[in-house]
Amino acid sequence: MTMKVCVTGANGFIASHIVKQLLDEGYIVNGCVRDATNEKKVNHLKEMEDGGTSTTTGRLTLFSTGNLGENINFESSSLFDDAIRDCDAIIHAATPVAFGLKDGKKSIYDPAMLSTKEILKSIERVASKTLKTFVLTSSMSAIAPKPEPKIKTEDCWSDEKLQIEGGRWYDATKTAQEKFVLEYIKEYTTKEGKAPFRFVAICPTLVLGPMLQQGSVNATMGYLQHMCRNGNGIDKETGKQKKARNDSMSFIDVRDTASHHVKALQDPNAEGRYMSVTATSLHWNDIFALLKELYPLMPDVPHCDDDILAEPTKFDHTRMNTLNVNCRNAKEMLRDAIEDLKSKGHL
Structure with missing residues (x-):
């Protein structure tokens, strides 16, 4: 029987690639x-089909679930019920992503946490007998002690x-989401004598790459666009x-982090959290x-000339590599991301 997977925030930057990869591999979404x-x-999304032609597959159904967390009565809310009903797995990729918001608690943290609670209640109501796997899109910001x-x-x-005190609401949200689901599993297991599902958290760093969504540029690609212009x-x-900051940054291609989600779904032994980051920062x-090499029109940025330069962050990819995704390196990813912005008229 073909597996049925629910993907939240399905038209988002990462989730659109997840949906495409799932459809390409024959899943019902x-x-x-x-x-x-x-x-x-x-x-x-409606135009997605194996091979990329512009007809629907008949295996994708879209559900209107409104704004995240808009129903504070999540205990009884049924917004997600129809989408989750009888699903084998859920990939919870929906989280508001925006920079410079004045009220990050109201705009990011509360909607993300309420919707996560709402989804877990929906699973209990309509998919407790079928749902085997819950994959959460977390972030490397949750792996930043x-x-x-x-x-x-x-x-x-x-x-x-500390993240909340520093006003880093997106970062705090991802840390809190992971911990909340883990605590939910612990309490459920104590009560029912078994875990409710296999839980995986994929933790991407700054995600860039080709945009499948139409129209405006998403937040992270907008960040790249801004740097290329300014x-x-x-x-x-x-x-x-x-001058350049005396710090480092890591990246992941959107296609590769989508693959991490799909591979984690497919591997019955995958459990717990996985970084999603290129080989080097x-x-x-x-x-x-x-x-500057990839986009010569970018203004010249003076090098940081501090006496001691910050050492780029190092990662142990051992666990991530068990998902068997051959990730693009930073140059490949930035090249493709810039070409995508140019091809769509955003640079």
């Missing part, structure tokens, strides 16, 4: 979106309270380009040099 009648937002360890592994956990920004005092000196 129930996609949750805010409004399934909004053609501009969902048409790219302070001080930073010499080598990051999946055993590293962020401090949610470099590191102008110093208000000097009127000149700011790069110092911002190297990032801007690489961006």
